[in-house]
Amino acid sequence: MNRYVKFAAIAVALAVALAVGGVFGASWYYTSQHGQGCANCHEMADYVGAVHASPHRNVGCMDCHEASLSTKLRHIRVHLMGTKPEAIRLRDVDVLAMVPNCQKCHQKDYAAWSAGPHSATYSQIFADPVHNSKRRLMDDCLRCHGMHFSGPVRDLVQPQNAQGPWHIIRLGFADQPTMPCQACHQMHEKDEPQTKPAKRFSVAGPAADSSLAYFDRREGMHFAAVSLPIPQLYEGSRPVKMNQDARQSICYQCHAPRTPDTDTPAAEHHWGPQVASGDDRTPMGVHEGLSCLSCHIGHSQNTTASCKTCHPEMSHCGIDVEKMDTTYANPQSKHNIHWVKCTDCHQHGIPKMKSASIAQANAQPLDSPTNN
Amino acid sequence: MKSESDERAEQLTRRQFVAASALGGMAVAVGCRAGARGNWEYLTDGQAGTLAAICDQIVPADQFPSASQAGVLTFIDRQLIRHFRGHQDAYRDGLEQANAMSRNRFGLDLADASEEQQLELVSALEHESNAFFELVRTHTLEGYYGSPRHGGNRDAVSWRMLGLEEPPLLGRAQYDLRKGSPS
Incomplete structure (x- = not known):
């Protein structure tokens, strides 16, 4: 009996030593090699290879990703059990945990985003009495407001009616942003690190940064801005002059026009999607042909003093x-x-x-x- | 009371236990590294190069990406340890045969052959190993035209080639429940 107690004690001591050593050792191992340690488990090799070709190549995995003890143990379990999913996706809590890490390096952009409408929290969007008394809450709301939230809208906010009062029921989400950095950026995209050019230069057209990408909730993945469509819109039967700035293709994913509703002249005559329908804000009239980003600053959406760009007098x-x-x-x-x-x-x-x-x-x- | 020999045997066993634990830990660590396959889950880098050459002759690049550029290899590789697990032997043998044919004809691995040589060899493969060619062709098309979530059809490139917008643009209906239900 004594012998078995000793074996058990040694086994427990070894397990504790391995766990403690493993946790701190793993942290050191991962951070010391810019992710090469992570890549030794082949599940991660694809992702580490991608980030090594991206502007974030000199950033360690754990500079951006949360890696608590439970996360590490989960990774080990998945690795040993061979239960890796077809594609590794960040959980909604992992995405939100990354946002403060983006701030560490991108302070100016973070401050601009925080001050703008795209940093709206789950509480501001989904517990808004003005909206909820007028329109139904539905899963499709999450396509643009909470694209990383993993469940249906009923797991986020209750009650699901037009009377309220409404409460965010997912613990810890009320004050989290619905559109975090990863809504419009993918971090592992191939590109060169950004450097300040030796002199100012002009380009023929607007350039779309390779990190610009829309996170599509339905597919659970990013689509690069340059691959997204810019729709051809119509004012009645007249085609509207559309700016082809690839950056605004992300804007169109949420500020989208509607297929003409039935019983409208546009539907009757098959004119195509109408400008200003749905959530569309495509410039028309005196501003026709401009890009969203001609007036809106990317992270803050601020338009203050933007008129002066084109109207100096x-x-x-x-x-x-x-x-x-x-x-x-x-x-x-x-x-x-x-x-x-x-x-x-x-x-x-x-x-x-x-x-x-x-x-x-x-x-x-x-x-x-x-x-x- | 335990005898001296009993205690020695017990000590020895304890040491063996600790040593075995340490060795076991090392074996796991070494095993993890030995099991690494570059960027692929099932394929080796060599097999991936051969498969890319075959897939790119089935869907070559024009104004749109080729099969391998669109992620078809990622799709097939992922599925070979999942839904295509039953085809592992066919891939291993088929890719080996394709490389052997290439070496016999051109003295080169298929991945190192010129595009013209690759086309010639894949055409020959279609006749000499039709079952394997049909398998790769089917999987290539599934990867190229299937959902991007499975690893192929990167950025929905083939759907855009067909004129389909992905992700689709879906604007909201502007209604007010207080003024009546939306149509």
Whole structure:
């Protein structure tokens, strides 16, 4: 009996020593080789190989990924049992745990994102009485608001009705962002590290950073911005001039137009998706042909002072464009800045003198800053 | 009371136990490293090179990516330890045969042959080892046109080639329950 007690004690001591040594040893092992240690288990080799070809090549796995004792033990269990899933995906809690780690290096971008609408929390989106009393909560909401949340919407918020009051029931999620960094960025994408250019340079068209990608909840994976569609929209039967800036293809995934509803002229005549339908904000009128990012700064979505980019002086009417009656100056205005037209104010036609100055402005070269 | 020989036997056994534990731990560690297969779950790097040459003759690159560029190898490799487990022997033997044919004809492994030589050899493979060729062809098409979640059809490239938007754009209906149910 004594012998078995001793064996048991030794076995327990060995297990504890292995666990303690393993946890600290694994942490040291993983961090010391920029992920090469992680790659020794072949499940991770693909992902480590990808990150070594990405701008994050000099960042260790554990600089970004959470690796608690339970996570390590889970990895060991999956490895030994051979129960690796077909594709390794981060859990929703793992994605959220990464966000503060992004902040460590990308402080300016993080601050801009935090101050903007895309950092909205689960509580702000899903427990909003104004929205929930008007519209039904559904799983499809999570496609754009909570694309990394792993369950159905009923596991996130209750009650599922229009009366409320609504509460976030998933523990620890109420104050977490619904659109974290990984909503629009994939970190393991092949590219060179960013460096400050020796001198300023211009490019022929807008460049889409390789990390820009939309996380599609249905497929559980990122789609690179350059592979996403930019739809052709219509105003009635007229095709709208669409800017082909690949960066805004991510915007279109959520700020999307609708297939024309039945019993509408667009559906009857097969005109195609209409501009300003659904959540679409494609510029039309005086701003037709612009990209979302012509006015919105990427992480904050801020448009402050954006008018000055193209309107350094007064408008053709002699009025400061920022003070015109549009939603830019006043969100309650009936003239949405995305779709405002000359005829919104000049309902009886544009005066002759102003028509001439507009024609003159339109005749200027395309790269003229006043052309837009 | 235990005799001296009993105690010695017990000590020896304890040492053996500890030594066996340490050796076992080392074996697990060494075994993990020995089991590494580069970036593949089932295929070796050599087999992957041969398979890529065959797949890229079935779906070559034009203005759209080739089979291997679209991730078909990742798809087949993942499935060979899952749903295609029953085809492991066919792949191992078939890839070996393809390489042997290439060495006989060109003195090169298939992966190192020129594109023209690869096309010639894959055409020959279709006649001489039709069952294996059909298997690879079927799996290549499944990987190229299937869902990206399985490793192939990277960024849904083949669906875009067919004119399908992926992910589809789905705008919300702008309704207000307080003014009546949405249609």
